[in-house]
Amino acid sequence: MIIIDGETWNQSENNLLHEYTHYYLDLNSAGVRLPLWYAEGSAELFSTVKVLFGRIQLGLAVNERYWDARSSWIPLRELMTATRQSPVYVNQSTAFYRNHGR
């Protein structure tokens, strides 16, 4: 179940798609516990999907993430091996999401 604020639909649509991607991945990961970066990165990638006139646009950038990512990012290995208990996530969750997630 997803509860969203209907007053701000533009952002809510992205959030809805983001959370639905998590749900889809959970259902289809065949018992593999997906790493945090993969789950969040996928959710963010699919959060901007647009369906227009029977066509699907995939890969549209999330503007604020894109411009943030240009300024700094977490080292690759640290990012890809992070869990919700990792210092990089606990202390820098904003930066973490800038790189790969919401």
Next chain:
Amino acid sequence: MHYMRMGNEQAAQALGRYMHALRMMSHPNQAFTEAFGSGEQEFSDGFANYVRAGKLPWIVLAKMPAALPQDEPSVHEVPAIEGARRLGRVLVDVQPSRPATLKLLEETARASDRKSSLLRCLRSCITSSCDPLTPRQSFCQHAKTRMSRWS
């Protein structure tokens, strides 16, 4: 993820290797090494160039992959107990540290068939990849303690 899915063929291949390694029960650290090997720096540099280039590609799929169901969402009334249980389940996710969450679930469990509602909720909570030390996990531990006092 954008870079690996859409930006670079070698990165996409590395992602494929990484996921394969994970399916083979590798730890994420080990999977990372298997996938990227000595090319870690090259990958990092490629990602940096990708972001700095200023153009992120996107694709258009001209055909819908499958027919979407046409049914309208249905709305139906549920018993008050079931409604309370569902609300409690949601609160476990969004506000697990609020005392009212556990209280609602407890009252629901007592008003229905003994503890089954709370048990179901706890089972679901525990099996859906609860991370230790999160408010949700604390909630589970707290609820278990409370339940043990009932019996």
